[in-house]
Amino acid sequence: MLTFERLPSPPGRLAALSLAFGLALVACQPDSEAPAVEAVEADVDAYQAIDWYEGTVEEAFAEAERSAKPLFLYWGAVWCPPCNLMKSTLFQQPEFIATTRDFVAVYLDGDTQRAQVWGEKHDAVGYPTVIVFDSQGKQLTRLPGTLTAESFMAALDDARSDLAPVTELVQVALNSDRTLTDAEYRRLAYHSWYQDKRTLAPEQYLALFERLAGQAPQDDPVLARRVHSLRLSEAASSGDAAMGADRYSELMFVLGAEEHDLDNLMMFSGRLAGVFDALAADSAQQEELRQAFGSAIETLLASPTGNKSAPIFSLGMLLELERLNNADAPPSPQLLERIVAAARQADMAAESQQERQSLIYYTYGLLSNAGEYERARILLEKELELSEEPYYFMYPLATLSHKAGDIEGAVRWMERYYRESYGPATRLQHGVNYVRRMMEWMPEDAETILSVSQEVLAEMHGQPDALANRNLRSFGWLVDALETWRAEHHAGLSLAALDGGIATICAEHAAEDSIGACVAMQQRLSDSTPGM
Structure with a gap:
């Protein structure tokens, strides 16, 4: 790994894991038998x-050039659920590990020194981002972490x-x-387009996917369905005008596969209602489309994969499908029973720290979406004793407290979410989130809001990448929220109490390109202050 200083885990966390796991309640079933202690002891960072x-x-990069x-x-980041999903699935595959020996493999944690500078240089904002460069340092492609292991390996082989x-x-x-060669076509089809803000203008995505769909390989139905899913998903995002009647048969082609990739179906997650409204011309087509989506999701649920989160995501789509005509409707008793059972299974099946950091978070999301707030709370509170990054689960606990009407409890969770986090970029982001929720939940408490804002600005002092990438974004969020x-x-x-902290940050980065953004932030708050 890179020889940046490694940030330590909270003291005593690992030593307490075994006992805590044995004593903690099992999520979703308070009176269930607790999983075996070996579940956490089996954690191996393969x-x-x-x-x-x-x-x-x-x-x-110099080594890549030297070795050709x-x-x-x-x-990525140690707390990030999709990052930990990659670590617990793809990064465990012997074939993947062997393939990386043909590369100079770089592990860059977003909290290490100057990591945000490198992230900004290569347009890596969201965690995780995977980028492949040639030996001369030119970016070849970036790969989605949501690809199946087979698809990811195919894309990596092409790299x-x-x-x-x-x-x-x-x-x-x-x-x-x-005509694109097969390998060229795969490179474009498997590229992580929505993490790449430089290659295409927003209005060009649909044009590209249209061209690719028109050249879809007849001998590779899996790849063809991915490209058609990209086109349909982008068309749905572009509004009804882009969703012609021909899209209905195209979507039925995607949904008619004997086997399905979760990544393809998840492209429609969160937008099913819009897809149905745009594509289904009458009630008969609505029902046919509903049956096709339901069948595709059930196929996924019946197919064992190495991704223990797949059932959670799939059930989330079934819930969305049930709510097409009423977004606030409770799940049917049958679906709720499946959701609760899947949550219980996820809790028992997650064996490593990486699995739990991702799987438990996604399971909380499903339970909360289904209205099972108490089960979600039990699940998250148990994780406080098991996780090496427990602070990450305090934000959703704050959200649950707020839903329950416990405003003071929600604010206490947000304060812990900030104060117990570690790593410069993480603490800045968490501090800003704490301030923003304070403004939303207790806007009258100006003294605390200004005091914490000063603390958050102080987090930026002395950071070499304080005005880079995610850090600059967090800074901007704070200024927006304050205004x-x-x-x-x-x-x-x-x-005015905040002016000195911002002035110090600007002075520390006076020689950098980002100084203009810093001065603009300072000016915005100064302009909004009476008498200044």
């Missing part, structure tokens, strides 16, 4: 068997070839009559 490069990012190897960059980078292949696809809160709740309140 992903550490990957030959992660020991050195700085600069040295890693492509560079595999993983960017070892002499294929042109995505930026060049896009121009071929959009502006040339040349809105003052205007809506405290007209005439002076924000």
Whole structure:
């Protein structure tokens, strides 16, 4: 791994895991038998068997050039659920571990020194981001962490070839009559488009997916369905005008597969109502489409995979399907029974720290969405004793307290979520989230809000990447929130107490390109302060 200073886990956390796991309540079933202690003791970070490069990012790129190897960059955070999902699935695969030996593999944690600078340079914002570079440091592609292991490995195999980078292949696809080779087609189909904000303008996505769908390979139905799913998903996001009647048969083709990829179906998650409204011309088509989606999801549920989160995501889509005509409807008794059973199974099946950090969070989301707030709370509170990053679960606990009308309890959870977190980028983000929820839940408490805002600004002092990437985004969120809160709740309140903290941050980064953004932030708060 990179030789940035590693941030320690909270003291005593690992030593307490076995006892805590044995004594804690089983989520969703308070009177159930607790899982075996061995579940956590079996935690093995197999992903550490990957030959992660020991050195700085600069040295890693130099090594790639010297060895004529492509560079595999993983960017994530220890608390991040989808990052831990990758670590507990793909990164455990022996074939994947062996393949990474053909790359210079770089593990970059977002809380390590200057990580946000590197993230900004390569447009890596969301965790996780996986980028493949050629030996000369040119970005070839970025890969979605949601791909199946087989699809990810196929894309990674192509990355070892002499294929042109995505930026060049896009121009071929959009502006040339040349037919893409199979490998070129796969590179575009498996690219993580929604994590790439530089290659295409927003209005170009649908045009690209249209071209790819028109060239979909007849001998690779799995890849063809992925491309059609991309086109349909983007068309749904673009509004009804883009959803012609021909899309109905295209969607039925996607849903008619004997086997399904979760990644393909999840492209429609959260937008099923819009898809149905745009595509189904009458009640008969509505019912046919409902049956097709339901059948596809049930096929996923009946198919064993190495992803223990798959049943949770699949049941979430079934719940969305049930609510097409009433977004606030409770789940049917039959579906609720399946959701509760899946939550119980997820809690018992999650064996490693990586599995629990992702699976428990996703399970909480499903239970909460189903209205099972008490079961969700029990699940999360148990995780406080088991997780190496327990602070991450305090935000959803705050949300549950707020739903229950316990405002003071919600604020206490948010304070812990901030104060018990660690890592510079993480603490800044959590601190800003704490302030924002205070403004929403207790807007009258100006003294606490301003005091915590000063603390959060102090988190940025001395950070070499304080004004880079996610950190700059968090800073902007804080300033936005302060402006809105003052205007809506405290007209005439002076924000001068924050000016010194921002001035210090700007002074520390006076020689950087980001100084303009910092000064603008300072000016915005100064302009909103009476008498300044």
